[in-house]
Amino acid sequence: xxxxxxxxxxxxxxxxxxxxxxxxxxxxxxxxxxxxxxxxxxxxxxxxxxxxxxxxxxxxxxxxxxxxxxxxxxxxxxxxxxxxxxxxxxxxxxxxxxxxxxxxxxxxxxxxxxxxxxxxxxxxxxxxxxxxxxxxxxxxxxxxxxxxxxxxxxxxxxxxxxxxxxxxxxxxxxxxxxxxxxxxxxxxxxxxxxxxxxxxxxxxxxxxxxxxxxxxxxxxxxxxxxxxxxxxxxxxxxxxxxxxxxxxxxxxxxxxxxxxxxxxxxxxxxxxxxxxxxxxxxxxxxxxxxxxxxxxxxxxxxxxxxxxxxxxxxxxxxxxxxxxxxxxxxxxxxxxxxxxxxxxxxxxxxxxxxxxxxxxxxxxxxxxxxxxxxxxxxxxxxxxxxxxxxxxxxxxxxxxxxxxxxxxxx
Amino acid sequence: xxxxxxxxxxxxxxxxxxxxxxxxxxxxxxxxxxxxxxxxxxxxxxxxxxxxxxxxxxxxxxxxxxxxxxxxxxxxxxxxxxxxxxxxxxxxxxxxxxxxxxxxxxxxxxxxxxxxxxxxxxxxxxxxxxxxxxxxxxxxxxxxxxxxxxxxxxxxxxxxxxxxxxxxxxxxxxxxxxxxxxxxxxxxxxxxxxxxxxxxxxxxxxxxxxxxxxxxxxxxxxxxxxxxxxxxxxxxxxxxxxxxxxxxxxxxxxxxxxxxxxxxxxxxxxxxxxxxxxxxxxxxxxxxxxxxxxxxxxxxxxxxxxxxxxxxxxxxxxxxxxxxxxxxxxxxxxxxxxxxxxxxxxxxxxxxxxxxxxxxxxxxxxxxxxxxxxxxxxxxxxxxxxxxxxxxxxxxxxxxxxxxxxxxxx
Numbered sequence: 001x002x003x004x005x006x007x008x009x010x011x012x013x014x015x016x017x018x019x020x021x022x023x024x025x026x027x028x029x030x031x032x033x034x035x036x037x038x039x040x041x042x043x044x045x046x047x048x049x050x051x052x053x054x055x056x057x058x059x060x061x062x063x064x065x066x067x068x069x070x071x072x073x074x075x076x077x078x079x080x081x082x083x084x085x086x087x088x089x090x091x092x093x094x095x096x097x098x099x100x101x102x103x104x105x106x107x108x109x110x111x112x113x114x115x116x117x118x119x120x121x122x123x124x125x126x127x128x129x130x131x132x133x134x135x136x137x138x139x140x141x142x143x144x145x146x147x148x149x150x151x152x153x154x155x156x157x158x159x160x161x162x163x164x165x166x167x168x169x170x171x172x173x174x175x176x177x178x179x180x181x182x183x184x185x186x187x188x189x190x191x192x193x194x195x196x197x198x199x200x201x202x203x204x205x206x207x208x209x210x211x212x213x214x215x216x217x218x219x220x221x222x223x224x225x226x227x228x229x230x231x232x233x234x235x236x237x238x239x240x241x242x243x244x245x246x247x248x249x250x251x252x253x254x255x256x257x258x259x260x261x262x263x264x265x266x267x268x269x270x271x272x273x274x275x276x277x278x279x280x281x282x283x284x285x286x287x288x289x290x291x292x293x294x295x296x297x298x299x300x301x302x303x304x305x306x307x308x309x310x311x312x313x314x315x316x317x318x319x320x321x322x323x324x325x326x327x328x329x330x331x332x333x334x335x336x337x338x339x340x341x342x343x344x345x346x347x348x349x350x351x352x353x354x355x356x357x358x359x360x361x362x363x364x365x366x367x368x369x370x371x372x373x374x375x376x377x378x379x380x381x382x383x384x385x386x387x388x389x390x391x392x393x394x395x396x397x398x399x400x401x402x403x404x405x406x407x408x409x410x
Numbered sequence: 411x412x413x414x415x416x417x418x419x420x421x422x423x424x425x426x427x428x429x430x431x432x433x434x435x436x437x438x439x440x441x442x443x444x445x446x447x448x449x450x451x452x453x454x455x456x457x458x459x460x461x462x463x464x465x466x467x468x469x470x471x472x473x474x475x476x477x478x479x480x481x482x483x484x485x486x487x488x489x490x491x492x493x494x495x496x497x498x499x500x501x502x503x504x505x506x507x508x509x510x511x512x513x514x515x516x517x518x519x520x521x522x523x524x525x526x527x528x529x530x531x532x533x534x535x536x537x538x539x540x541x542x543x544x545x546x547x548x549x550x551x552x553x554x555x556x557x558x559x560x561x562x563x564x565x566x567x568x569x570x571x572x573x574x575x576x577x578x579x580x581x582x583x584x585x586x587x588x589x590x591x592x593x594x595x596x597x598x599x600x601x602x603x604x605x606x607x608x609x610x611x612x613x614x615x616x617x618x619x620x621x622x623x624x625x626x627x628x629x630x631x632x633x634x635x636x637x638x639x640x641x642x643x644x645x646x647x648x649x650x651x652x653x654x655x656x657x658x659x660x661x662x663x664x665x666x667x668x669x670x671x672x673x674x675x676x677x678x679x680x681x682x683x684x685x686x687x688x689x690x691x692x693x694x695x696x697x698x699x700x701x702x703x704x705x706x707x708x709x710x711x712x713x714x715x716x717x718x719x720x721x722x723x724x725x726x727x728x729x730x731x732x733x734x735x736x737x738x739x740x741x742x743x744x745x746x747x748x749x750x751x752x753x754x755x756x757x758x759x760x761x762x763x764x765x766x767x768x769x770x771x772x773x774x775x776x777x778x779x780x781x782x783x784x785x786x787x788x789x790x791x792x793x794x795x796x797x798x799x800x801x802x803x804x805x806x807x808x809x810x811x812x813x814x815x816x817x818x819x820x
Contacts, residue, residue, distance in 0.1 A: 020534075025632055026436030029533065039632075039646055058743070059646045077743070097555060117535050123439065124430075124528045124537040125560075129553025131538050143539025145507060150535075207625060214620035221631050222435055222449075223670070236449055236469045260633065333468070333487075 001158045001367070002033065002069070008149040009048050014142070015114030016107065017149055019044040021122055024262070028348035029119045029150045031262050035069030041076065043103065047110050055079060055106065079106065100133035107139055115142045119150050147353055155345060155353045156367040162391060164263045165346070165369055169389060169400035171216040172257055172265040176403050178212050179205070179253060183245070183273050184409050193245045193273060202226050203241030209255070218257035222350060225254035225268075232270075232383035235340055235375060247274035250283075250382035256350050264350040266371045267401050268387035273409045283376045283384040284407040286318035290374035291386050291405075294342060294356075298372065300394045304360025308342045311374045320376050327358040336378050343371040346389050368392040369400070411568045411777070412443065412479070418559040419458050424552070425524030426517065427559055429454040430532065434672070437531045438758035439560045441672050445479030451486065453513065457520050465489060465516065489516065510543035517549055525552045529560050557763055565755060565763045566777040572801060574673045575756070575779055579799060579810035581626040582667055582675040586813050588622050589615070589663060593655070593683050594819050603655045603683060612636050613651030619665070628667035632760060635664035635678075642680075642793035645750055645785060657684035660693075660792035666760050674760040676781045677811050678797035683819045693786045693794040694817040696728035700784035701796050701815075704752060704766075708782070710804045714770025718752045721784045730786050737768040746788050753781040756799050778802040779810070 009017060021027040024037045031037060033044045033052065038060035046052035054070040061075055076082075084105070085098040107116065116139055118131065131141045147155070157165065186193040186200055193200040195208075206226055213220055227239035232252040245251070254268040270287070272280055290311040297310050312322040321337030333339075341357035346369050354360060354368050364370075373387030386405055390397040419427060431437040434447045441447060443454045443462065448470035456462035464480040471485055486492075494515070495508040517526065526549055528541065541551045557565070567575065596603040596610055603610040605618075616636055623630055637649035642662040655661070664678040680697070682690055700721040707720050722732035731747030743749075751767035756779050764770060764778050774780075783797030796815055800807040 026531070059644075118538060119533060119535050121436070121531050122534055123558065124530055124532055124534075124541075125554040125558045126556060127534040127537050127553070128528060128541050128551060129555055131534075131541070132553055141538060143537070143542055144535040145539055146536060148533065148535045207627070210624035210627070211621045214624040215617060217617070217620070219629055219631060221629060234469075 001156050002153060003158075004153045004156065005046065005149065006049055008152045009046075012117070012144070012149060013115055014048065014117050014149065016045060016047045016110070016112040016116045017119060018103070018107075018116060019119045019150070020103075021120040027121045028154070028262065029121065032150065032154055032348055033069070034064055034067060036063055036067030037262065038063055043106065044070070045106055045110055045112075047112055050110075053106070053110065076102075100130050100137060103130075104134060104137045104139055113140075115140050117142055117144055117149055119148065151353055154347055156365055157347060157369050157391075158367075161263070161347065162367070162369070164259070164261055165265065165389070165391075166400050168218070168257070168259045168261075168263050168265040169267075170402065171218055171259070172255060172267050173402040175209065175212045175216055175218065175257070176253070176255055176267055176269060179209055180269070180271070180403075180409060182208060183251075183271075186245075186273070188247055188274065191247050193247065200245040201241060202228060202239045202243045202245065205245065206239070206241065213255075213257055216257075218259055220255070220257050222256060224256070225252060227252045227383070229382050230380050233377045233379050233381060235377060235383065235385065245273065248272055248277065250276075250280050250384060252383050252385055254385065254387065258350070262348050264346050264348070265400070266346055266350060266373075266387060266389050267403065268373055268385045269403060269405065270384040270386060271407055271409050275410075276407050279378070279381065280384070281407065282318065283320075283378065283382075286315050286320055287374050287376050287384045287386050288405060289318070290314040290338070291372055291388070294372050294374065295388070295390065295397055295399070298364070298390070298392060299396045300366045300392055301363050303363055304342070304354060304356040305358050307372075308356050308358055308360070311342045312338060315374065315376060324358070338374055338376055340375065343373055343387075345370055364392050366392055366394045372397075411566050412563060413568075414563045414566065415456065415559065416459055418562045419456075419527075422527070422554070422559060423525055424458065424527050424559065426455060426457045426520070426522040426526045427529060428513070428517075428526060429529045429560070430513075431530040432532070438564075438672065439529045439531065442560065442564055442758055443480070444474055444477060446473055446477030447672065448473055453516065454480065455516055455520055455522075457522055460520075463516070463520065486512075510540055510547060513540075514544060514547045514549055523550075525550050527552055527554055527559055529558060561763055564757055566775055567757060567779050567801075568777075571673070571757065572777070572779070574669070574671055575675065575799070575801075576810050578628070578667070578669045578671075578673050578675040579677075580812065581628055581669070582665060582677050583812040585619065585622045585626055585628065585667070586663070586665055586677055586679060589619055590679070590681070590813075590819060592618060593661075593681075596655070596683070598657055598684065601657050603657065610655040611651060612638060612649045612653045612655065615655065616649070616651065623665075623667055626667075628669055630665070630667050632666060634666070635662060637662045637793070639792050640790050643787045643789050643791060645787060645793065645795065655683065658682055658687065660686075660690050660794060662793050662795055664795065664797065668760070672758050674756050674758070675810070676756055676760060676783075676797060676799050677813065678783055678795045679813060679815065680794040680796060681817055681819050685820075686817050689788070689791065690794070691817065692728065693730075693788065693792075696725050696730055697784050697786050697794045697796050698815060699728070700724040700748070701782055701798070704782050704784065705798070705800065705807055705809070708774070708800070708802060709806045710776045710802055711773050713773055714752070714764060714766040715768055717782075718766050718768055718770070721752045722748060725784065725786060734768070748784055748786055750785065753783055753797075755780050774802050776802055776804045782807075
């Protein structure tokens with residue numbers, strides 16, 4: 001949480017953190033520390049145990065004030081940015097040469113003399129140039145390996161964030177429910193499904209999904225996975241738009257929308273329209289059992305490794321392979337079975353800490369929000385993955401998704 | 411263009427460029443050099459006058475191969491990443507400690523001993539750590555001020571990119587046209603507009619726009635501006651969802667969608683439903699004239715400053731203030747009139763080089779794609795902005811937008 005920043009800074013010996021960017025779009029760290037979206041430049045400076053300061057443009061300061069997260073706020077103009085820019089003879093719209101001098105003047109005013117970390121998603125080349133210049137000017141800039149101060153802080157969600165993730169979860173569940181209903185109501189003729197008078201394709205259904213998402217004010221900057229048959233055997237295959245939707249074939253439907261607030265959600269269901277064959281049933285039961293065992297076991301204090309191991313155990317018991325083989329050095333990669341990790345954090349990004357994998361040895365904490373998504377894949381046949389996004393609590397999990405898990409849409 | 415990379419590297423004395431990132435999502439530089447979207451890590455290494463090399467995950471190499479832009483391709487696994495990761499005892503999902511060693515081994519294999527630039531939108535803190543480690547390992551990492559090698563290359567669009575921008579422009583124009591038609595067909599009762607049986611609001615119309623965008627496979631990660639009356643007087647105000655749509659009030663409609671290929675478009679129209687008052691007409695005529703003069707004047711060889719000056723002149727002739735006052739030192743900021751720049755480049759981002767402003771003194775080139783968007787704003791009353799996205803050619807401009815410019819929707 002944002003309130004953990006001081007503790008995270010202390011443990012790393014950082015006297016200050018600076019978060020910057022030319023917008024909050026695709027800049028989750030900047031979005032996080034200021035609590036709102038701004039369209040232009042922002043510089044957030046926080047000294048250890050002090051109130052942070054936000055410097056932004058005249059155009060954005062109103063938005064930033066309304067968010068109420070940062071109390072000390074000023075503009076580039078008020079701090080004389082234009083004068084510094086003129087002095088360094090910047091000839092283009094983004095006066096890069098003036099920037100390190102401007103930032104140094106802010107850090108000096110804030111009486112920051114110790115180690116400074118710099119964050120935010122920005123072009124590395126310009127960031128390296130900025131760092132070199134700041135160091136020449138005497139600022140002690142220090143890099144970090146993952147998890148950085150901000151990755152650690154963002155890991156545990158605040159009540160306000162949980163409320164927002166719950167809202168996005170409810171809207172996502174509604175969209176997913178409508179997709180299942182669309183499939184249920186399609187005309188079935190000789191094994192083929194029709195949308196209106198046309199043969200239903202993955203592409204057509206995806207367009208429907210996009211429109212439903214839009215009606216819920218949700219975006220899908222990373223797309224949607226809707227894959228039928230063999231395509232579904234590859235967990236990253238988004239689905240072939242020209243594939244026809246046929247009865248009896250496994251469909252993997254994985255939806256990961258982002259709300260206008262920047263928060264994401266992640267939900268997957270797998271099903272067949274009509275009757276499933278034995279293979280599909282076996283896969284589905286293994287995956288559902290793995291998910292149930294995981295959800296029952298998850299709570300504050302357990303590690304990602306422990307829950308991953310349980311999910312694998314459930315799947316192995318039903319005769320499928322799992323990535324455990326790789327971690328035990330028994331194979332270099334598996335093509336079939338449970339071939340990925342069990343889950344990842346969700347918040348202002350769709351993949352963040354904590355992770356539920358064999359490498360996750362830190363105990364989970366209340367306030368973590370993670371996906372629980374076991375899957376089983378059979379090459380040239382299809383895949384089953386079932387995924388909810390859940391909140392970890394002291395007593396178990398609070399499932400933020402709300403959608404049935406049924407194999408057959410009859 | 412991508413084919414300019416060697417020339418841009420030569421002029422900066424760079425022996426190699428490295429573009430990296432954990433996905434192409436919101437990483438336009440990585441998307442640009444590999445010509446497709448990948449979901450996971452990629453490292454692109456290009457030595458001066460040599461074919462580039464792409465290292466990516468097993469999951470993404472198929473996608474990257476199909477794009478056909480990079481010919482030399484390999485995976486993290488093939489280059490022994492897992493072994494290096496194990497050696498450095500990485501205990502989390504992103505083995506940050508191993509990364510600089512892995513990258514160094516690639517650069518050595520490529521026989522790169524000179525200056526290296528590193529690009530791609532990534533968290534600065536981790537990038538600074540990576541740079542410090544690479545330098546310790548003997549790599550000559552060098553930062554750049556804007557415009558970087560990649561910003562310069564991306565400025566001029568290739569025929570393939572122009573084709574894609576044209577396609578996005580046509581789809582965006584269709585959506586905008588449908589919005590005008592929706593407004594035209596709304597029931598008008600006592601100055602109020604109705605959508606079905608309800609009083610039409612900005613929020614309701616925005617939802618319609620989102621659904622139309624979805625039907626055209628367009629996303630709007632930065633939202634849409636639809637602002638009526640006083641809200642429109644602030645160029646960055648996205649519009650108040652609860653505002654009712656009334657006849658006779660100025661509406662600013664600015665739409666900036668992104669296609670699944672990563673390319674954006676930018677289009678603005680301003681209008682009133684029903685009859686416009688004299689003030690609105692004066693604003694509209696000034697802005698339209700400024701845009702026409704700009705479009706007539708624009709061609710290869712002119713500078714952004716020259717066209718900006720002409721746009722301002724047209725607006726000043728009609729009695730409105732412009733930002734020229736600021737650049738001439740006559741005022742510190744203007745609240746009314748033409749308060750922003752004339753335009754910016756559009757491509758894999760919605761705001762990039764070249765810029766059409768008083769600071770743009772480099773001649774424009776054929777293949778540049780820019781917005782031309784003069785505006786006039788009157789506080790507490792409203793705004794007018796008219797914007798097309800156009801291709802600069804040797805003889806003039808090729809307008810990629812296709813939508814009438816009419817003040818009154820009757």
